[in-house]
Amino acid sequence: MTMKRNPKSVLAIAFKYYYQDPRIQRQLKALVQDGYVVDFICPHDEHVVYPNIKNLHFIKINVKKKRASKLRYMFEYLSFFTLTTLKCIILDFKKKYGLIQIFVMPELLAFCVAIPRLFGVRVLMDWEDPAYEVYLSKFQNKKSLFSFFLQVIERYAIKMVDEIITPNEGFVRAFVARGCPREKLNIITNSPESDIFDPQKVNVFKSQNGQYTILYTGTITKRQGLDIAFRALRNLKDKSNRFRMVVVGDGEFWPEAQRVALDLDVYDHVNYLGRVPLETIPKLILESDVGLIPNRNEPFTRINFPTRILEHAAMRVPIAAPELPGILDYVDDSSVCLFEPENAEAMANAIFELSRNPVKQQQLTENAYKIYQQMTWERMKEEYLQIVKNVIAGK
Structure with a gap:
């Protein structure tokens, strides 16, 4: 099932605060500067004044990030996932996005787009942080049923999206070793903005x-x-x-x-x-x-x-x-x-x-x-925008 979609309309999703993640900031600003209209679903922080950027609209989900324990992690992820899935379905039905971009971790967010995917939306995943390695590092390298669960989610998340971008070669090696097709992965380095870092x-x-x-x-x-x-x-x-x-x-x-x-x-x-x-x-x-x-x-x-x-x-x-x-x-x-x-x-x-x-x-x-x-943001920005255009066009 497909519907006519707006190729210059993008929905972005992240379980991260906008002000804490320069990578998200760079990409969303690049999109609006290139003529896209972007809706961004993210957690709400009542202590922060969100920037007023033309054609970038913040849709805040009222889930607080505390991350005190494994159970708290699961509660936060599942709460945000549930609310975002519903919001994603409603928004896509109204606005008919040309692209949905997901910033992960957690890889669970890829499943938020399952229904819009059935209706033909194209999906790009920015695999900025691998949840499996982050989990092992945080909990002293202890493999468990939960770490196995993370790998299962990861495998199906890869199948849910059309294309993947990630910051470096080390991540690419890890993802390919766990079964991700190399041709689906593109490196967009975490390069600082030269307008700021000059x-x-x-x-x-x-x-x-x-x-x-x-x-x-x-x-x-x-x-x-x-x-x-x-x-x-x-x-x-x-x-x-x-x-x-x-x-x-x-x-x-x-x-x-x-x-x-x-x-x-x-x-x-x-x-x-x-x-x-x-x-x-x-x-x-x-x-x-x-x-x-x-x-x-x-x-x-x-x-x-x-x-x-x-x-x-x-x-x-x-x-x-x-x-x-x-x-x-x-x-x-x-x-x-x-x-x-x-x-x-x-x-x-x-x-x-x-x-x-x-x-x-x-x-x-x-x-x-x-x-x-060799990896300035100006170079990375051009590559990123070309990937976006290719995904929307189905190339």
Whole structure:
């Protein structure tokens, strides 16, 4: 069964807050800039003022994200799924979308479009985070009936959609290994917007007080390893009193990481800013001497390529990161200051040696910038919009 559809009308669905996900922001803005009218179904946050963007309409589902336990996860997902499925059917019947785009995880969202799919709507899935690896990382690599359930949902979600985009090669390998056809997958890298991440557009005064500033940005969960970074800071403090760390972001693991910093007597060397607007990040990067990704060696982090690497590359500031496969797919020790994962001493030594070698800092930033130029958002945007057009046209 099919119906006549509007090729410039798009319904987007995500169980994520718009303001917390730059990837969603980039893609939805690209759509409206290219002449599409977009309805976006997302969780409601009463504490946030949503942006007023022409032809982008927010449809808020009243489900709060707390994520305290497995049962809470399931309750949130199922509640959002049920309400979104009903909303999706009603909206598609009224507006006859040319495309429905789903941002996952959870992969369960792919089933929200089952009824509209019967009536001919085309479906694009942005597989930004694989729920299976995220689950294993969050719950200490414990395979269970629930993890098996996630894999079953994943297999059927792949069949429910016409095309898939995903951020990096590590994710592609994982999906193909679990049965996803390679020809269905397209890589749209998590590249920062050059309008925001441009050192020429940021006015900053960098203090010459001799301090060496390490910058951490991002969500604070256990797998991000901020507690390991604080142990490295303790090691650095023993070498020199000039090292400082700026922490930007929030998350469930912050109280525990904070306790580690207090116990190690390094909290006076930490400046915790909490969550800040995306537009503030470039200035913070330029004010720092090195960025830091202290990720643990876990199922998700092993296949992920953090956006922060490209953000620092765009701003010409070096970054230190663990030697994990997803990172090594794109960079090596000529472009990033690498260290052994989960090794606070190795992390500290790498940063300490970098702090004493301005020539190496310059080499890293130059080489990282060359890599960034191959995957700017301008390039990714063109590829993304072409994929959208092809999916709508049934190519």
